[in-house]
Amino acid sequence: MSKLEKFRELFDDTAPESILPETNFREIEEWGSLLSFSFIAMAKDDFGIQLTGEEIIKSTTVQDLLDLL
Amino acid sequence: MKTILIVGANSGVGKGIVQKLSNLDYQLILTGTKFIETENHSSYILNLKDDENIKSFVNQLDKIDGVVLTAGIIEQIPLKFISREALYNLFDINFFGPLLVLKELSKQKKLNQGASIVAISSIAGNKFGSIGNTIYASTKAAFDGAIKCLALELTKQKVRINSIQPGMLDTEMWKAENTTIDSETLNKDALRYPLGYGKPKDVANLVAFLLSEESTYINGSAIVLDGGFSVAY
Helix, strand or coil: CCHHHHHHHCCCCCCHHHCCCCCEHHHCCCCCHHHHHHHHHHHHHHHCCCCCHHHHHCCCEHHHHHHCC | CEEEEEECCCCHHHHHHHHHHHCCCEEEEEEECCCCCCCCCEEEECCCCCHHHHHHHHHCCCCEEEEEECCCCCCCCCHHHCCHHHHHHHHHHHHHHHHHHHHHHHHCCCEEEEEEEEEECCHHHHCCCCCCCHHHHHHHHHHHHHHHHHHHHHHHHCCEEEEEEECCECCHHHCHHHCCCCHHHHHHHHCCCCCCCECHHHHHHHHHHHHCHHHCCCCCCEEEECCCHHHHC
16 A cells, blocks of 8 residues: 555545645645544554654645655 | 652653652652662662562662652554554553552552652543543543542551642653644643643642642542643633
8 A cells, every 4th residue: 555545544534536645734624633643643553653743744745744754 | 757759750740849859858769761860869760561670679668658650651642543552551651550569569568657649640531532642541540540449448558649630731741852742733722721831840849748748638639730721621
């Protein structure tokens, strides 16, 4: 599974195909603290990377987030 | 001079408690995950995940007059990412380990009559929910539940036990490099506290009171210390 596909799987109410690398993730209606924590948890569990909240806040697009992995 | 054991003395809150109690007439025994350099007190490395370490550590102590349980870790783990490993990791440090320290202190008869035990809990335990904190909140609720029963069990030894439930505290735990919560969110959250986030010294002052002769009728209580947050929400 690609990083983008893993990222899309975090969402429950958002159509996967609407989430693209260039998407501003904050404009996804479902995005919020739960998704932010989920992304960080995924990074730790699946990629062994410990991210901080500051790294999320400095990101804009989905690709920015995927580049952290 | 009375002797107080501080479990978790190198945490942000722990350091504040050490500073406060150092200025009072106490001999302190400090434990942490790392050795704490100290001129006036004794210091030990204590692994709260290791039963034998807990047992042998308590075995070498003389009788003590108070215990402060302030070791703790927090990690935001949404439901979909909860694992048995994550559950044990937080419960070991926040609940199982500290409880087993109390067990050994009691079993090895290391608590003097009149001793006071203070556990640092959280309003997250049984006051407020927050996203991602299912495990952390459960560890704190577990301890607050245990304290009610321990208060009854320890009465015969004339030992008191209480917990402090702080709200958010301004400690290094929440510095940008240590947390999954961003500074923007924390700054907004701090505005919800009528008196702002608490400081380690606020907890330390209440710890000092609960250890003192001024609080001998307080037992089995969980005392909220949140600057008015819980009455505002």
